[in-house]
Amino acid sequence: MKKVYFDHSATTPVHxxxxxxxxxxxxxxxxxxxxxxxxxREVRKAVEAAREKIAQGIGAKPEEIVFTSGxxxxxxxxxxxxxxxxxxKGNHIITSAVEHHAVLDTCEAxxxxxxxxxxxxxxxxxxxxxxxxxxxxxxxxxxxxxxHTNNEVGTIQPVYDIGxxxxxxxxxxxxxxxxxxxxxxxxxxxxxADLLTISGHKFYAPKGIGVLYIRQGSNWQPVSHGGSQExxxxxxxxxxxxxxxxxxxxxxxxxxxxxxxxxxxxxRDKIIQGVLERIPHVHVNGHPIKRLPNLVNLTIxxxxxxxxxxxxxxxxIAASSGSACxxxxxxxxxxxxxxxxxxxxAQGSLRLSLxxxxxxxxxxxxxDVLAPIIDRxxxxxxxxxxxxxxxxxx
Amino acid sequence: MRRIYFDHSATTPVHxxxxxxxxxxxxxxxxxxxxxxxxxxRxxxxxxxEAREKVARAIGASTGEIIFTSSxxxxxxxxxxxxxxxxxxRGNHIITSAVEHHAVLHTVRAxxxxxxxxxxxxxxxYGMVDINDVEAAITDKTILxxxxHANNEVGTIMPIAEIxxxxxxxxxxxxxxxxxxFGKIPVNVDDLGVNLLSLAGHxxxxxxxxxxxxxxxxxxxxxxxLYGGAxxxxxxxxxENIPAIVGFGKAVELAVEKIDEESKRLITLRxxxxxxxxxxxxHVELTGHPNLRLPNxxxxxxxxxxxxxxxxxxxxxxIAVSSGSACxxxxxxxxxxxxxxxxxxxxAHGSLRLTLxxxxxxxxxxxxxDVMEPIVTRxxxxxxxxxxxxANIPAE
Ligand SMILES: Cc1ncc(COP(=O)(O)O)c(C=O)c1O
Ligand SMILES: Cc1ncc(COP(=O)(O)O)c(C=O)c1O
Numbered sequence: 001m002k003k004v005y006f007d008h009s010a011t012t013p014v015h016x017x018x019x020x021x022x023x024x025x026x027x028x029x030x031x032x033x034x035x036x037x038x039x040x041r042e043v044r045k046a047v048e049a050a051r052e053k054i055a056q057g058i059g060a061k062p063e064e065i066v067f068t069s070g071x072x073x074x075x076x077x078x079x080x081x082x083x084x085x086x087x088x089k090g091n092h093i094i095t096s097a098v099e100h101h102a103v104l105d106t107c108e109a110x111x112x113x114x115x116x117x118x119x120x121x122x123x124x125x126x127x128x129x130x131x132x133x134x135x136x137x138x139x140x141x142x143x144x145x146x147x148h149t150n151n152e153v154g155t156i157q158p159v160y161d162i163g164x165x166x167x168x169x170x171x172x173x174x175x176x177x178x179x180x181x182x183x184x185x186x187x188x189x190x191x192x193a194d195l196l197t198i199s200g201h202k203f204y205a206p207k208g209i210g211v212l213y214i215r216q217g218s219n220w221q222p223v224s225h226g227g228s229q230e231x232x233x234x235x236x237x238x239x240x241x242x243x244x245x246x247x248x249x250x251x252x253x254x255x256x257x258x259x260x261x262x263x264x265x266x267x268r269d270k271i272i273q274g275v276l277e278r279i280p281h282v283h284v285n286g287h288p289i290k291r292l293p294n295l296v297n298l299t300i301x302x303x304x305x306x307x308x309x310x311x312x313x314x315x316x317i318a319a320s321s322g323s324a325c326x327x328x329x330x331x332x333x334x335x336x337x338x339x340x341x342x343x344x345x346a347q348g349s350l351r352l353s354l355x356x357x358x359x360x361x362x363x364x365x366x367x368d369v370l371a372p373i374i375d376r377x378x379x380x381x382x383x384x385x386x387x388x389x390x391x392x393x394x
Numbered sequence: 395m396r397r398i399y400f401d402h403s404a405t406t407p408v409h410x411x412x413x414x415x416x417x418x419x420x421x422x423x424x425x426x427x428x429x430x431x432x433x434x435x436r437x438x439x440x441x442x443x444e445a446r447e448k449v450a451r452a453i454g455a456s457t458g459e460i461i462f463t464s465s466x467x468x469x470x471x472x473x474x475x476x477x478x479x480x481x482x483x484r485g486n487h488i489i490t491s492a493v494e495h496h497a498v499l500h501t502v503r504a505x506x507x508x509x510x511x512x513x514x515x516x517x518x519x520y521g522m523v524d525i526n527d528v529e530a531a532i533t534d535k536t537i538l539x540x541x542x543h544a545n546n547e548v549g550t551i552m553p554i555a556e557i558x559x560x561x562x563x564x565x566x567x568x569x570x571x572x573x574x575x576f577g578k579i580p581v582n583v584d585d586l587g588v589n590l591l592s593l594a595g596h597x598x599x600x601x602x603x604x605x606x607x608x609x610x611x612x613x614x615x616x617x618x619x620l621y622g623g624a625x626x627x628x629x630x631x632x633x634e635n636i637p638a639i640v641g642f643g644k645a646v647e648l649a650v651e652k653i654d655e656e657s658k659r660l661i662t663l664r665x666x667x668x669x670x671x672x673x674x675x676x677h678v679e680l681t682g683h684p685n686l687r688l689p690n691x692x693x694x695x696x697x698x699x700x701x702x703x704x705x706x707x708x709x710x711x712x713i714a715v716s717s718g719s720a721c722x723x724x725x726x727x728x729x730x731x732x733x734x735x736x737x738x739x740x741x742a743h744g745s746l747r748l749t750l751x752x753x754x755x756x757x758x759x760x761x762x763x764d765v766m767e768p769i770v771t772r773x774x775x776x777x778x779x780x781x782x783x784x785a786n787i788p789a790e
């Protein structure tokens with residue numbers, strides 16, 4: 001059966017060149033980078049070279065790059081470390097309603113500990129407004145965390161403006177760039193970020209490796225304790241092969257960024273156009289222009305998201321109905337709800353996220369497969385029947 | 395040049411069979427996110443479940459008690475921080491030992507500045523914790539005891555089962571860092587009587603970047619470190635590191651499979667090394683317990699020589715060893731472990747650790763001994779301390 005992977009926002013395959021690069025670090029070069037002897041030194045050199053590549057990729061200095069186990073850890077570290085380090089100065093944290101749970105749940109946990117929290121609303125495109133941020137800032141505000149791009153609907157936030165405002169006010173600004181890395185430019189100065197999160201498995205490096213960028217001079221403190229790795233900012237023996245992979249993947253995505261995002265945007269628009277032409281009662285979620293080139297989020301009315309995913313899966317198409325890490329729960333997406341989409345429509349959402357192996361053929365296959373699935377599911381839907389009757393009566 | 399790796403306590407090579415399984419999950423259709431409901435997700439989820447079963451089986455746990463983490467350090471942090479805060483209403487007293495890894499000691503120290511009371515137990519000259527000291531330290535506020543199974547610097551094996559019984563009697567949560575012992579001596583959560591237990595993959599021929607925390611069912615423990623996703627039954631957020639977890643599972647399986655025969659082999663090598671070094675070189679002392687020590691662990695203090703100098707000289711001859719633990723190397727502080735065993739600073743500075751592994755042979759040991767002779771002679775000839783001591787003090 002033909003297999004089409006349209007779920008690159010959940011995770012990506014490891015790039016073959018990346019895989020090739022890391023095999024030696026799994027098989028032969030196994031030293032602990034903290035070891036003084038030859039095996040340690042050889043690996044230390046490779047780790048530092050990777051750090052440089054990553055720094056270069058996001059416009060940072062190598063010493064501002066801290067390796068972590070993934071996006072979730074980086075988000076936790078960023079926000080907690082900033083909150084604790086500044087708790088004498090104030091206790092107020094600002095974030096948005098559409099953040100990933102790694103940010104939202106961390107902020108909620110801090111709230112339990114006595115910090116105060118403002119969760120900013122978004123507009124119907126999932127966009128945070130600069131004015132709302134400005135209004136929320138208080139004397140006690142110490143951290144603002146707003147994601148660069150949303151993982152469910154792809155909306156690109158006005159991060160630069162928010163970052164500049166935060167800097168003017170002397171507030172630490174964190175941005176989660178997990179979804180934007182490799183798809184649109186991510187540069188720490190252009191985003192005015194003090195803290196920035198990236199995760200390897202979202203751009204063709206393996207799972208289990210991430211980065212927290214910490215701008216030099218930021219008042220931030222570590223949140224876990226142990227050895228003196230990563231300049232005492234994140235203890236634990238380094239995931240060497242993951243680090244090497246991340247360096248290579250960064251190099252690849254940055255060098256291919258422009259061309260690849262144009263290609264993906266074309267495929268994305270072809271999907272949107274095709275779906276809108278062939279299927280009635282469909283809405284595109286997220287911002288019409290300020291959006292990721294590789295992501296489409298659709299509300300298909302009168303269809304239950306889970307049945308749709310299941311039907312697509314049977315045809316070899318892997319998609320999702322929101323973010324992967326909450327797919328355990330049957331709650332509708334907090335992102336769509338906060339954009340004002342009804343719970344029922346939120347349940348019928350379909351996220352397609354494209355990647356480097358996808359092509360026109362995949363898109364056509366998907367479009368061909370989708371229409372009959374929707375017809376069948378709607379035929380079974382009581383809501384759809386009622387709606388059709390109502391339409392005819394109107 | 396001949397290369398010998400005698401630093402298996404710092405890290406180990408990935409077993410070829412482990413590497414093979416990992417490769418499989420770095421290519422093809424096996425890259426899915428286990429939280430995804432489609433085909434790719436299901437493959438990943440199956441792999442995750444299988445690895446979890448292997449680990450549970452190996453340590454005598456059930457699968458619901460296994461949480462995959464990113465390292466031994468993360469497991470230690472999670473265990474202690476979580477247990478401390480979950481039991482905060484019952485009390486605020488934590489007991490640990492002076493020779494723990496920094497992942498434990500520094501975590502406990504950090505809690506101390508947040509209103510927890512901490513007792514750091516002393517050790518004897520072998521680096522051993524005394525069960526009577528544990529008992530004497532317990533108060534009605536004690537909520538957590540954390541003592542390592544085997545020490546990373548001197549290899550001493552602690553009386554964990556006894557401490558476990560005591561903790562169980564007093565209903566105190568008991569955490570054990572088994573990072574160094576796993577794969578070398580039996581690690582069974584019931585035999586040891588633990589509530590929480592930490593492992594790190596890269597210490598037993600698994601990959602770096604993966605660890606495990608065992609949490610006994612019913613233990614008053616909640617995660618308090620990492621928020622965000624529903625992974626690992628809501629106890630450790632973050633997309634699972636599937637290739638590494640698969641590697642971890644395989645490594646666990648292999649480690650347990652050959653443990654008896656491999657330990658015997660390593661003990662023979664270890665004891666030969668110890669005997670020869672003590673016979674050939676004066677002013678050398680074995681550190682750690684002579685018998686209750688890890689099968690692969692050899693550690694000494696050489697008087698009148700800097701450990702670092704020995705390390706570098708051996709390195710030039712292709713032999714990788716360490717002088718203390720890897721993660722504190724680079725610091726000029728003498729080992730907190732040796733200091734708490736009663737060694738003075740200048741003696742602790744002369745420490746040398748040789749930790750053996752599956753690829754080491756009799757010949758490696760011979761080669762080391764031959765190479766070591768001239769190194770010791772040369773370094774001691776350069777040492778002003780040695781000359782003074784020769785003049786003033788008769789040899790021990
Ligand atoms: C926006 C965003 N932040 C954070 C994460 C978490 O990253 P990881 O799964 O690497 O922990 C994800 C991915 O799930 C994400 O999409
Ligand atoms: C006893 C002990 N605990 C914890 C650790 C930390 O493990 P990791 O470096 O994998 O985080 C180590 C290894 O350095 C260790 O020897």
